[in-house]
Amino acid sequence: MAIAYRQQIDDDTEFALWRIEETAEDLYKQLQLDDTEKAYTKKLSKSxxxxxxxxxxxxxxxxxxxxxxxxxxxxxxxxPYLVNQPYHISLSHSFDYAAVMISKTRPVGIDIEQIKEKVERIAHKFLSQRELDFIADDHKIQRLYVCWCAKEAVYKCYGQKEVSFADNISLQSFNFQHHDVLQAKLHKGNVDIDYEVGYMQYEDYMIGYVKG
Structure with a gap:
């Protein structure tokens, strides 16, 4: 299948979604892989x-x-990074979709998640009490997924481990739209970075994306 959705963020930054309808064999034939990658794919089997x-x-x-x-x-x-190409990249996937974001100038982060009710049970694990308090009842599940995808995108963009979603990444209150932006901050030790994170609902998926 061709690209399902593509969005240009600025002159050198974009992201796209691919609906995975092909077999593994069909996808494999479209790639060039080195011996290490071939060995890695064998370990993944047909999952x-x-x-x-x-x-x-x-x-x-x-x-x-x-x-x-x-x-x-x-x-x-x-x-993930490219050895011989002048692009920053971020990769994500969920159920039937793959998502990729690229930029020539800045680090990027993208996350895609299928929207499911169970997110409400784990919201306290990735949101602070202040953030839980501003999640309104209307579109509550979508709002929670916006928060998760936004924080995951920021985490990927920052690109270092040992970051707590609840303690180190904070979001400002937002009014839910199907395609909008919200403000985020990553604070850890002497690191203090502001981000404007885009998000959008695509079918029954939520996508968060950010450029550093």
Missing amino acids: KRYLHWLGTRVLLRKMLGTDDYIDAKVDSHGK
Whole structure:
């Protein structure tokens, strides 16, 4: 399938969604992989995680518009990066979708999650009491997913481990729209960074995305 959704953020930053309808074999044929990557994919077997890994790489290839080998690695904090391409990247996936964000100038972060009621049970784990207090009852589940996806996107953009969603990433109150922005801050020790995070609902998924 072709790209399901694509959004240009600015002149050198964009993100896109890919609905994974292909078989693993079909996706695999669209990639060039080195021996390490081939060995890694064998370990994933034929699970959904395997489809997700292949789907994000196929989408990345489409967005970069190249048939050449893409050398994508992961650093010590788990953040993906390109060895020989002048782009910052972020990858995400959830059920039937893969999501990729790229930028030539700044770090980026993207997260996609399928919207499910169970998020309400774990909200206290990723939101502070102040944030829980501003979650209104209307569109409550969507609001909670906006918060989760926004914090996950900020975490990925920052790109370092040992960050508490509840304690180190704070969100300002927002009015839920299906496509909007909210303000976020990452504060940890002497690190204090403000972010404007975009979010959107796409079918029964929520997407959060941010540029550093």
